[in-house]
Amino acid sequence: MRGMSLSSPPWVVPLNTASATPVYVQVARGLAARIEGGDLADGTALPAERELAGTLGVSRVTVRQALALLAQQGLLTRRHGSGTFVHAPAPERAPRPLGLLTGFSDDIRSRGQTPGARVLGFECAHPTPREVMTLALSPTDTVYRVRRLRTADGEPLAVEESTLPASVMGPLSEDDVTDRSLYGLLAARGLSPVRAVRHLRAVNAEPELAGWLGVSPGAALLATERVSWTADGRPIEHARAHYRGDRYDFVMELHGGRTG
Amino acid sequence: MRGMSLSSPPWVVPLNTASATPVYVQVARGLAARIEGGDLADGTALPAERELAGTLGVSRVTVRQALALLAQQGLLTRRHGSGTFVHAPAPERAPRPLGLLTGFSDDIRSRGQTPGARVLGFECAHPTPREVMTLALSPTDTVYRVRRLRTADGEPLAVEESTLPASVMGPLSEDDVTDRSLYGLLAARGLSPVRAVRHLRAVNAEPELAGWLGVSPGAALLATERVSWTADGRPIEHARAHYRGDRYDFVMELHGGRTG
DNA sequence: GAGTGGTCTAGACCACACA
């Protein structure tokens, strides 16, 4: 018994009943932190719901609500009749992080590779009719258009073409986009996208694209088109990209609602 | 009072407490049927939870469990302090459908087309090493494997192969997957996925796939792989699909909030 | 203030897993 109070078991979590955040959320967050922090190893069995409830001083229903939340997030697995087990996000189980609201550079870095860019074209022009639609512009507005070959560890991976409204973006030069993350630049100017709609298709490579990417004409490419909006609801970017099908794997995680 | 018993209000649902299916699932299914059948129009306010509980003769907690299920599926919207409202899947409300936690059938319907399926293969077998990993199985477990040609308005659109653990899924026959939505079947058994990880790549069509899909060998296909989990954290499906690149456009919406 | 959903409790019984 000596010294046990110095380190409480990993499923003991501080609770504040006076707090505005519900107790079951506090329990869930506490356990999630212990799981992600490695205090609760993968496969570990949690105490029984009744015991956990007693230890934490809450009702079993509250514990169940917390556990349901974590199971929904994939951090726990519940097996009727045998118990509740930790399902830690082991690095080797999630070989690649998720393609989310990030730009190419972050995406590649999160795969453990080094992103690069080579500018193929830079212009300041009027928007195409399509860009007028997607970026909510008038035909007389001006836009920046950047075309870059994107590389991962020096190998060609994608050709990316971005269009940004000059009115929202502010001044932009070719140097700004050479070997720099466009999303990083947007963030530096307080224009980080908070919402985006992205389309994905599969296309056969045209000769010009095939040449840039180092694949045979006709090779399968993942074609994406994305429109991003800033927090105040203005469109900030219309990006079109063609990824090498043999080197790029788009990953996403989808969640349903919550139990409540 | 005369004649009222002839047509009960649309939220009154038959219950069988002796049945093996939980009461809250019965309530949810009953309401879902009335919503999808049009008896409960879009925007309609449901009776208060306490009232619904009294009418149905169950506790409020049970009602809440049913409503949570439906809200999770997007059939209801709950507004704290004002009420619970029907959120019928109106086709015109979603001008741009999003590829989300839905199956092929819902996906195609939301595009205004009619989904179809032709079973190419059905088997009950042991999992492959890869399936052992992704579905957290042991090599001696049994899985159902379904391979189907999926059509939209009668035109071939994708070849889809799903693997489902027999232990979680329960009995499954070939008839269950002929011209039926697999996700619909999962929902009917209370196994709706609440979380999924999906990979997308672009590949060139192999001759066999090309034949099924009616494209030339080498045509670009959108290859997706998806693992779905139920609310209790058990993997329920490992699906691999190849979509025609010229006919399918995967759309998703990303938000800045949290995604994982 | 009246009515709504959101949270929480303390108990009970059932169904499943494992020895």
Added chain:
DNA sequence: GTGTGGTCTAGACCACTCC
């Protein structure tokens, strides 16, 4: 059989919305 999660109950208080 014993212990586990799954379901269900009757009642309570809080927080929010709307009048």
